[in-house]
Amino acid sequence: MAIRTRTFAPARSRFLHGPAFTRRLHWIYVAFGLAFLVFVGAMALLEQLGLPRRWIGFLFLVGPIVFYAGIGILSRTTDPTEYYVAGRRVPALYNGMATGADWMSAASFIGMAGTLYLSGYGGLAYILGWTGGFCLVALLIAPYLRKFGQYTIPDFLAARYDGNLVRVIAVVAAIACSFLYVVAQIYGVGLITSRITGVAFEVGVFLGLGGILVCSFLGGMRAVTWTQVAQYIVLLVAYLVPVAWLSIKQHATPVPQATYGYQLQKVIASEKRLQADPAERRVIAVFQARADALDARLADIPAALAAERNVALRRIAELKAANAPQGDIQAAERELARVPRDADAARDEWTRERDANLERARPLAGMPAHAQQFAGDPHGDPAARRAFDDSRHNFIALVFCLMVGTASLPHVLTRFYTTPSVAEARASVAWSLLFIVLLYLTAPALAVLVKVEVFDALVGTRFDQLPAWINNWAHVDPSLLQVDDVNGDGILQLGEMKINGDIVVLATPEIASLPYVISGLVAAGGLAAALSTADGLLLTIANALSHDLWFRIVDPKAPATKRVTVSKVLLLMVALGAAYVTAQKPGDILLLVSWAFSIAASAFFPALVLGVFWKRANRWGAAAAMVGGLGLTLYYALVNQPGVREAFGVTSPIQLWWGIQPIAAGLFGVPFGFALLVAVSLVTPPPSRAAREMVDEVRLP
Amino acid sequence: MSIPDSHGAPEAERAARARHWRRTVRLTAALLLAWFVVGFVVTWFARDLDFPFFGWPFSFWVAAQGGIVVFVVLIAIYARRMARNDRRLADESRPRPEASH
Numbered sequence: 168m169a170i171r172t173r174t175f176a177p178a179r180s181r182f183l184h185g186p187a188f189t190r191r192l193h194w195i196y197v198a199f200g201l202a203f204l205v206f207v208g209a210m211a212l213l214e215q216l217g218l219p220r221r222w223i224g225f226l227f228l229v230g231p232i233v234f235y236a237g238i239g240i241l242s243r244t245t246d247p248t249e250y251y252v253a254g255r256r257v258p259a260l261y262n263g264m265a266t267g268a269d270w271m272s273a274a275s276f277i278g279m280a281g282t283l284y285l286s287g288y289g290g291l292a293y294i295l296g297w298t299g300g301f302c303l304v305a306l307l308i309a310p311y312l313r314k315f316g317q318y319t320i321p322d323f324l325a326a327r328y329d330g331n332l333v334r335v336i337a338v339v340a341a342i343a344c345s346f347l348y349v350v351a352q353i354y355g356v357g358l359i360t361s362r363i364t365g366v367a368f369e370v371g372v373f374l375g376l377g378g379i380l381v382c383s384f385l386g387g388m389r390a391v392t393w394t395q396v397a398q399y400i401v402l403l404v405a406y407l408v409p410v411a412w413l414s415i416k417q418h419a420t421p422v423p424q425a426t427y428g429y430q431l432q433k434v435i436a437s438e439k440r441l442q443a444d445p446a447e448r449r450v451i452a453v454f455q456a457r458a459d460a461l462d463a464r465l466a467d468i469p470a471a472l473a474a475e476r477n478v479a480l481r482r483i484a485e486l487k488a489a490n491a492p493q494g495d496i497q498a499a500e501r502e503l504a505r506v507p508r509d510a511d512a513a514r515d516e517w518t519r520e521r522d523a524n525l526e527r528a529r530p531l532a533g534m535p536a537h538a539q540q541f542a543g544d545p546h547g548d549p550a551a552r553r554a555f556d557d558s559r560h561n562f563i564a565l566v567f568c569l570m571v572g573t574a575s576l577p578h579v580l581t582r583f584y585t586t587p588s589v590a591e592a593r594a595s596v597a598w599s600l601l602f603i604v605l606l607y608l609t610a611p612a613l614a615v616l617v618k619v620e621v622f623d624a625l626v627g628t629r630f631d632q633l634p635a636w637i638n639n640w641a642h643v644d645p646s647l648l649q650v651d652d653v654n655g656d657g658i659l660q661l662g663e664m665k666i667n668g669d670i671v672v673l674a675t676p677e678i679a680s681l682p683y684v685i686s687g688l689v690a691a692g693g694l695a696a697a698l699s700t701a702d703g704l705l706l707t708i709a710n711a712l713s714h715d716l717w718f719r720i721v722d723p724k725a726p727a728t729k730r731v732t733v734s735k736v737l738l739l740m741v742a743l744g745a746a747y748v749t750a751q752k753p754g755d756i757l758l759l760v761s762w763a764f765s766i767a768a769s770a771f772f773p774a775l776v777l778g779v780f781w782k783r784a785n786r787w788g789a790a791a792a793m794v795g796g797l798g799l800t801l802y803y804a805l806v807n808q809p810g811v812r813e814a815f816g817v818t819s820p821i822q823l824w825w826g827i828q829p830i831a832a833g834l835f836g837v838p839f840g841f842a843l844l845v846a847v848s849l850v851t852p853p854p855s856r857a858a859r860e861m862v863d864e865v866r867l868p
Numbered sequence: 869m870s871i872p873d874s875h876g877a878p879e880a881e882r883a884a885r886a887r888h889w890r891r892t893v894r895l896t897a898a899l900l901l902a903w904f905v906v907g908f909v910v911t912w913f914a915r916d917l918d919f920p921f922f923g924w925p926f927s928f929w930v931a932a933q934g935g936i937v938v939f940v941v942l943i944a945i946y947a948r949r950m951a952r953n954d955r956r957l958a959d960e961s962r963p964r965p966e967a968s969h
Contacts, residue, residue, distance in 0.1 A: 288914075291931035295907060298936040302903045305943040306896045310950070424933070428923020538928050540914035555915075563911060570907065590954065593947040600940045611932040780893075866889050868954040 189258045196261075199234075200400055206230055211684040220683050224363035227687035228694060231401055232378045235394045235698070242386035242393055250387035250731045251318040251710060252584040257392055259591040263598025265395035266582045268402065268699035270297075270573075270603055272348075273355025274760055276402060276696035279607075281668020283614035287537035289558075290614070292565040294607050298600060299566070300573020305596035308574055309583040311779045313592035314865040318584065319707075320577040320771065321715040327778040327862070328786040329855050331720055336793045338711045340770035341577040344763040345704045345711075346745065348576075351760045352701035353379075353749040356694060362643065363690045369750045375698070376746045383702045384735060391702045392585060398695035399602065405692020406606055406672075410613045413679035417619060423612040430615050434537050437622035441661055442530050449654040450662035454528035461521035468510045468517075479503040532661050537618060557826045564831035571837055572764025575771035578700075578707040589868050617671050620678055626661045633659065636677035640670060647673075705745070709738035761830050762804065769796035769836025773844050781845075782862050788848030796840025803832040884960035891953050899942050906935045 210223055244250050257265065275297070283290035315323050320341060325334035356375030361368045382394040414423035418430065441447055464471035483499045507513035526533055535542060541562060543554025573579065582599075586592045625634070630652055640648040649665040652658075672693070676685040713734040718725055725733070773792045777784040807821050807829040827834055853859075910917065914927035921929050 288928055288931065291928070295911065295931050295935055298939050299903060299907045302899070302907075302939050302942055305946055306899055306903075426923075428921070428929070431928075432923055538925050540918070540925075540927055545915060559912070559915075563908060566907060566911065590947070590951050593943075593950055597940065597943040597947050600943055604936050604940055607936060608933055863885075866892070867885060868888075868950070868957065 185256075188256060189260075192258065192261055196396060196400065199397055203231075203401060203404070207684065207688060210687060211682060214682055214684050221365065223683060223687050224690060227691045228360060228363055231691050231695065232381070232698075235378065235397065236381035238394045238397060239382045239385050239390040242390035244386050244389050245728045245731045247318075247727045247730055249389045250734065251714065252581075253387075253389040253392040255316070255585055256587050257585040257595075259586060259595035260598050261396050262392075262582060262586050262591075262595040263602050264399040265392045265585075266579065266595070266599035267602035267606075268395040268399040268695070269582055269703040270579055270599070270700070271402065271606060271696050272352055272700040272760070273359075273693060273697040274351065275606065275610075276406065276693050277355065277669050277672050280610040280613045280617075281671040283611050284617055284671045285534055285666075285668050287535050288540050289535065289542075289562065291611065292562050293569065294611065296566040296569025297573060298604060298607055300570040301596055301600040301603070303570060303574035304580070304583075305593060305600075307776050307779070308580060309592050309596050310589050310868075311865040312580060313583050313586060314589050314867070315861070316584065318581075319710055319714055320580055320775075321711060322719075324771075324774055324778065324789065325715075325719070327854075327858055328774070328784075328789040329858050330786065333774070333786055333789050333793070334715055334719065336790060337771070337774075338715045340766065340793065340797060341711045342708050344576065344767040344770070345578060345708045347759045347766070348578075348763040349701055349704040349708070349745050350749050352697045352704065353745055355697040356701065357749060359690055359693050359697070363687070372746050372750050375694075376742055378694070378698050379701045379705065380739070380742055382698070383706055384738060387731070387734065388581075388585065388706060391699075391706055392582075395699045395702070398699040401695040402692040402699075403602075403605060405688045405695070406609060409675045409679055409681060409685055409689060410609055410616070412681055412685075413616050413620075413675055414612075416679050417616055423616055424608045427612040427615045430619050431538055434615055434618050434622060437619075438531060438536050441622065441626065444660070446654065446656060446658065447530070447660050447662050449656075450660045451528050451530065453653050454524045454662070458521045458524040458528060461517050461524065465514065465517050465521065468513050472507065472510060472513050475506050476503070479506055527662060527665065532664060537615070560826060561828050561831060564827050564834040567837075568765050568768055568831045568833035571768040571772050571833060572766075575767040575775065576763070577711070577767070577771070578703040581707060581710075582703070613675065614671065617675065617678065621664075622661070625664075626659055628659050630657055630659060634677075636674055639677070640674055705738055705742050708741045709734055712741070713737045758808075758830070765800050765804075765831065765833035765836065766797065768833040769800040769840055772837055773840035777841070777844055779862065779865060781848075782859055783848055783853060784844055785848045785851055785854040785858075787851040788844040788846075791847040792840040792844035795843045796836040799839050800832040800836030803835060804829050881961040884957055887960070888953060888957040891956075892950065895946065895949050895953070899946055902942055903939070906930070906938045910935070 210226060213226075214220075214223055246254075248254055279290070279293060282293060312320075312323055315326065317323065317326070321334045321337035324337045325331060327333075353372055353375060356378070357368050357372035360366065360371030360374050364371070366374070383391050410423060411421040414427075415421055417423075418426070420426050423430070464475075479499065479502050483496065483503065486496045486499055507516050541555055542558040543556075544551040545555045546552075547555075583592045583595065586595050625637075628634075630650075633650070637648065637650060641650060647667045647670045650659060650663055653663045654660065672689065673686075676683075676689055713730065717733055717737075718730050770793050773796060774784075774789040778789070803824075806819065807823060823829075824835065910927060910930050914931070917927040917930075918925045920926070924932070
C-alpha cells in the first residue's frame with residue numbers, strides 16, 4: 168500500500184486532525200445551526216413586515232446556497248487525498264451526518280411520506296429496505312473498504328481481483344447506476360426551484376446545477392463532505408418542525424413518532440366509515456359509469472369515432488347557423504380538433520381514460536387500508552389468496568433489493584473511505600443510520616397525521632368552504648392536487664380528490680396553518696436533500712472516469728495536481744450532461760431511481776462481499792458475476808418493464824417469474840451473481856498471491 | 869494500530885490474527901441472523917402478527933419503527949464488540965515474556 172502512505176503523510180502534516188479538529192468542527196456547526204435559526208427568524212420577521220411570498224421563497228433558496236458555496240470555496244483543494252476522500256480525517260459523527268445527507272435524496276425528503284400516504288403498509292418496504300441496507304454496509308463492506316484505504320469502489324475491486332478487467336466493468340456499472348440516480352436528483356432540484364421562484368423548469372435545472380457545482384467543483388470530496396453536514400442540519404430541521412407543529416395541532420404532543428399509533432386507530436375507524444358512506448359510493452358509481460361508457464366506445468372504435476366527430480361537426484354547424492359569438496364557435500372547433508385523429512390514437516386515448524376512471528372507481532380513492540399488511544386475503548377465494556401471495560412476495564423482494572442496493576451504491580460506500588480509522592468507519596455507519604432514522608421514523612407518522620386531517624377534517628367539507636391550501640395547490644399544479652364535485656352534491660368526498668404523493672410534505676405547513684416562512688423552510692430542506700445527493704453522485708461518476716479510467720489505465724504517471732484538474736474538468740462535463748438529459752424530462756423518474764438499486768445490487772454486491780469473505784474468489788469469477796448478474800437484471804427489466812419494453816421495441820408477452828415485479832429484478836440478479844462467482848472461480852486458477860495477501864490485510868483492523 | 873506484515877510473522881501472532889478473524893465472522897453471522905429475522909421473518913408473517921401494540925398493529929410497528937431501531941442497535945453492537953475484538957488482538961499479538969525468545 169505504498170500509494171496510501173505517500174499521499175497520506177503530507178496531508179496529515181498540512182491539515183488539522185484529531186481531537187482538536189473535532190472540537191473545532193463542533194463549534195463551527197453549532198454556530199452554523201444558530202445562524203440558520205437566526206436566518207429563519209429573520210425571514211419570519213420580514214414576512215410579518217409584509218415582504219411578498221415570492222421573495223421569501225427566493226431568499227430561502229438563495230441564502231443556503233450562498234452558504235454552501237462559501238464552504239465550497241473555503242474547502243478548495245488540489246491535493247488528491249483531500250479531493251477524493253476529504254483527507255481521511257472526517258470524524259465518525261460528522262461522516263454519519265454527511266452520509267445521511269448523501270443518502271437521503273429528494274425521493275426520501277419529498278416522496279416517501281407521500282408514498283406511505285398512498286400505499287400504507289406497502290410503502291414501509293422503502294423504510295425497511297433503505298435502513299436495513301446499512302446493516303450490510305456495516306457488517307460486510309465499510310470496515311474492509313476503509314482498511315484497504317484507496318479512493319474508489321473500482322479501486323477496491325481491481326486490487327482484489329487482479330487488474331483492470333474487473334475495474335472496467337465496475338466503472339461501467341458505477342456510472343450506469345449513479346447517472347440514473349443523479350438525473351432524478353437534478354429533476355428534483357429543477358422542480359423545487361421552478362415551483363418556488365416561478366422560473367421555467369429548464370431554467371430551474373441549470374440554476375440548481377450552479378448550486379451543485381459550487382459545492383463540488385473546487386473542493387471535491389472535502390467540500391462535499393462539509394457542505395453535506397450543513398445540508399443534513401437544514402434538511403432535518405425542515406422536516407421535523409412542520410410535522411411537530413401539525414402533531415401539536417392534532418393531539419397536543421410534539422413527538423408524533425412516539426404516539427401516532429392512536430392516530431392510526433382513528434384512520435382505521437374513518438376508513439370503515441368512508442367505505443360505507445353512500446355519497447362515496449355515488450362518486451364511485453359515476454367513475455364506473457364513465458369507464459363503462461368508454462368500454463362501449465372501445466368495443467367498436469370506428470363507429471364511436473365517427474359518431475364523436477359528427478357530434479362535434481353538428482355542434483359547429485348549429486352555432487354558425489344561430490350566429491353564435493365567435494368565441495363559442497372557436498371553442499367548438501377546438502373540441503373537434505381534440506377528437507382522436509385515427510382508430511389507433513382513439514384506442515390509446517380511450518384505454519388510458521378508461522383505466523384512469525377505473526383507478527378512481529375504487530373504495531378509499533384507490534388507497535389500500537392503511538394498516539393492512541399485503542393485499543388480498545390468505546383465507547379467501549383463490550383469487551384473493553393469489554393476490555395475497557403476490558403482494559407478500561413482492562414486498563419481501565423489494566425490501567431485499569433496496570437493502571442489497573443500499574449496500575452497493577458507490578456514492579454511499581465511498582463515504583466510508585473518509586474516516587480516520589477502521590474503528591471510526593464502523594462507528595460512523597451507526598451514526599449514519601441513526602441520523603437517517605430520525606427522518607425515516609417521522610415519515611410514516613406524517614403520512615398518518617395527514618390522513619387523519621384529510622379523512623376527518625377535509626372530507627365532508629362544503630366545496631365553497633374548502634381551506635385555502637387546497638385551491639392554492641390545485642392552482643399551482645393540477646397534477647399535484649385536483650378536486651371536483653363529481654357527484655354534484657356540493658360536498659367534498661374522498662373519491663373526488665386526486666392527489667400526488669409529493670403534496671404531503673410540500674403542503675404540510677399549510678395544513679398545519681403555519682406561516683409561509685415554514686413553507687420556504689421545507690423548500691430549502693428539499694433542495695438540501697437533492698443537492699447533497701447530487702453532489703455525491705456527480706463526484707462518484709467523475710472520479711470513476713478520471714481516477715479509474717484515465718489515471719489508473721491510460722496515464723498512471725500523471726502528477727497529483729494534474730489528476731485533480733482532470734477530475735474537475737470531467738465533473739463539469741458530467742454535470743452539464745446530466746442537466747441536459749434532465750431538461751429533456753425523461754419518462755418515469757422514480758422508476759429510474761428504483762432501477763439504480765437493482766443495478767448496483769446485482770453488479771457489485773457478490774463481488775464486494777465474497778472478495779472479503781472468500782479468499783478463493785478470483786478475477787474470472789468476479790467478472791462473470793458482475794456481467795452475469797447485471798445482465799440478468801437488465802434482461803428481466805427489458806422484457807417485463809412497461810416503458811422500457813416500448814423503448815426497445817420488445818413485443819413478447821410479459822413473463823413474470825413467480826409473479827415478481829420487474830422493479831425487484833435484483834432478487835434474481837444477486838443470487839445468480841453469487842452462484843456464478845463461486846462456480847467460475849472454482850473452475851479457474853486461484854487468485855494471485857498479492858490478492859490473497861490483500862484479503863489478509865483488510866481483515867485486520 | 870501497528871501490526872507487522874503477515875509474512876514472516878511469528879506463529880503466535882498468526883494464530884492471534886486467525887482468532888481475531890474467527891471472532892469477527894462469528895459476530896457478523898450472529899448479527900446477520902438478527903437482521904434477517906427482523907427484516908424478513910417478521911415481515912413474512914406480518915399478516916399473522918397483527919395484535920395491537922400501543923395502538924399500532926404489531927407488524928406495522930416493526931416495519932415503521934421497531935425494526936429500524938433494531939438495525940441501528942445491531943450496528944452499534946457491531947462497532948463496540950469489534951473495538952473490543954481489536955483490543956484483544958493487540959493484547960494477544962504482543963509478545964508475552966515466556967513466549968519471547
